[in-house]
Amino acid sequence: MTSAQIAEVGIASGCKGGLERCICPRVTICATDTLSIILLALARCSAFFDYPLYMMMFLSKCHNINNVCRRTVLREWIDFGDMHKVHRLFGIIVGIETMFHSFFHMLRWGLNADIDLLWKTTTGISGLAAVMITPLICWPMVIPAIKERLAFEVRKGLHYLSIVWAIMLLFHSKSRIYYLIGIPALMYLVDYLFGYFGRNGLIENAFFERYGENGVALHFLNPPNWDKKPKTSYVYVMCPWISKYQWHAFTIFPEPTKENHTMLCIENSGDWTKELHRKIRVPCLRPLYVLGPYKSPFSDAAVTTSNAIAVASGIGITPTLSLVLNYAGKKRINVVWVCRDPGLVEYILHKFDIGAITEKSYAFIFYTGTRELALPKDLPANIFIFTGRPHLEHTITGIVTAIHSGDGLPEEIYEAQEKIANAPFQQRMKVALSRVVEIYNKDEMFEYAVEETEKVAAAAVAEDPAPESDGTIDTAPLDDSDPETAPLLFSPDEVPEGQVSLKGLDSMISEFLGGIGEYSRSDIEALFHEIDSDGSGFIDRDEFDDFIGMITMESRTLSDSQHELLSAMERSMDVRRSSIDSSVRRSTHNNILGNDTTIRYMQNLLKYSEGDNPLEDWSIFYCGGSNEIAQILREVTSKYNIDFAVEKFDW
Secondary structure, three states, X not given: OEHHHHHHHOOOOOOOOOOOEOEOOOHHHOEOOHHHHHHHHHHHHHHHHHHHHHHHHHHOOOHHHHHHHOOOHHHHOOOHHHHHHHHHHHHHHHHHHHHHHHHHHHHHHHHOOOOOHHHHOHHHHHHHHHHHHHHHHHHHXXXXXHHHHOOHHHHHHHHOOHHHXXXXXXXXXXXXXXXXXXXXXHHHHXXXXXXXXXXXXXXXXEEEEEEOOOEEEEEEEOOOOOOOOOOOEEEEEEOOOOOXXXXXXXXXXXXXXXXXXXXXXXXXXXXXXXXXXHHOOOOEEEEEEEEEEEEOHHHHHHOOOOEEEEEEEHHHHHHHHHHHHHHOOOOEEEEEEXXXXXXXXXXXXXXXXXXXXXXXXXXXXXEOOOOOOOOOOOOOXXXXXXXXXXXXXXXXXXXXXXXXXXXXXXXXXXXHHHHHHHOOHHHHHHHHHHXXXXXXOHHHHHHHHHHHHHHHHHHHHHXXXXXXXXXXXXXXXXXXXXXXXXXXXXXXXXXXXXXXXXXXXXXXXXXXXXXXXXXOHHHHHHHHHHHOOOOOOOEOHHHHHHHHHHHHHHHOOOOHHHHHHHHHHHHHHHHHOOHHHHOOOOOXXXXXXXXXXXXXXXXXXXXXXXXXXXOOOEEEEEEOOOHHHHHHXXXXXXXXXXXXXXXXXXX
């Protein structure tokens, strides 16, 4: 505008500082000198830059629209699976830009003695309100020090001030802001209302139970509008008997023992989850509402590759289990789980047949807790449990090398385990012993059994002195799944020197023959009676030697099926053999766990690939709250050119 035109408008007397033209369409954006024009340009450019970000902050939270778009070809260009990352990034930028925009406007008004526009005009009042609530919306969600000190419920409540913020923007400017903010905000509102009333289901009888000391498991029949086996997804849960206003997101996965049922695990971490854990003192049925399901970021990345490594920490195992259950038998999804909660590890291992659903994959569990784990009697051979934290690069390269090279395919180990499980216990025992005596000295085996007999006898008497015995073995029925629960029937004084009890034999079998598969109380009793030829209730050295001698003679005339069983058992025992040393089961015939050799294999694979990416059919996922693990995985995947996705739910 020329100086004369500005004078005609009446807002200012005209341009200053010798300028022929300046800007003054209305009182709040009137700049009649050079410095004012520069400050106005900075403020306006920041606003124009933010307009598309304003739109995306609302559209990125349209869960139902995003869920539909993830099933279209648009997903090839737009990552609808991780809109929360977009929302968070743009929110940080807008939070900074809002301060930037307001500062230059207020500086210009102050220099021109027009600061009263801040409280005398609609633009000034709405802008001041928006800039004051911006820190309350943004900072609690992005600044770690604040996140740690404020409960999630408080932070989320403050975040909803964004609705007030959007309304203030509608009054802040009379130009395009109605369309740029109004339309996306309206879409968000419609999407929210559709989800709240159209995809919100009441579960009248959900089953709640505690797992271990630190969490609650939840089971329910799928609502009528759900798929029988929902893909890797999450839902928002509201328990009216805790709070009618709080909705929390949790990953769901198919109930392994019930068709058309879903379950989820809730870790005791925040105020709401602590209250849930406190109220579920015993297993019970209670009502709740579920909103969703919405597909997880994992689900998009997983379908693009045939081989995957899903890394989880803590409760992050739940999205991983969902992936494994949905793609079992279709893709190789190897599991690497780091967890310090013994209750969660025990619950998952007892609840799920992980060996079966990872038949063509490996499952590595790195337990970092202090309490000793109560594990199932005989884990599948493709599941490895370690104490301590993993070396992630070694572990990842070990898995990839074993599968890519074909040396140590998990399905071969699993097939071997199946052959063992299907054979009668007596046959498994005799075949295994025939080979074990070639590896271990039978003197060592017998002495170990004697030591265990004396050790458990002394321990049992110290805890609860045993009643007098008639010298015979009590065969009272016990839990067949765990022969280690057998009671001690003899005091140390009653155990003949250098002889073995039922418990001692069982301990020796567990220690030296870890690959023979599961066996029951009756199995071990039948074997004990076969060795105890004189019926004394103990096995002496002569009886043990006679039994081993008989086994050795029989092994010379093994049938073809017995030879196949022997081969399978050798592989299974080989996988377990080093467990005696450190509670770590590591293969001695390949490098499944990984080391410098597997790193060199991967490096050479990339070096001599002649331009193609030999690992393009591999992907790695991480779900958990550890920034350290996420960063290590980013470095490893970048180094080996492997796709990487993260699902943290760190809201």
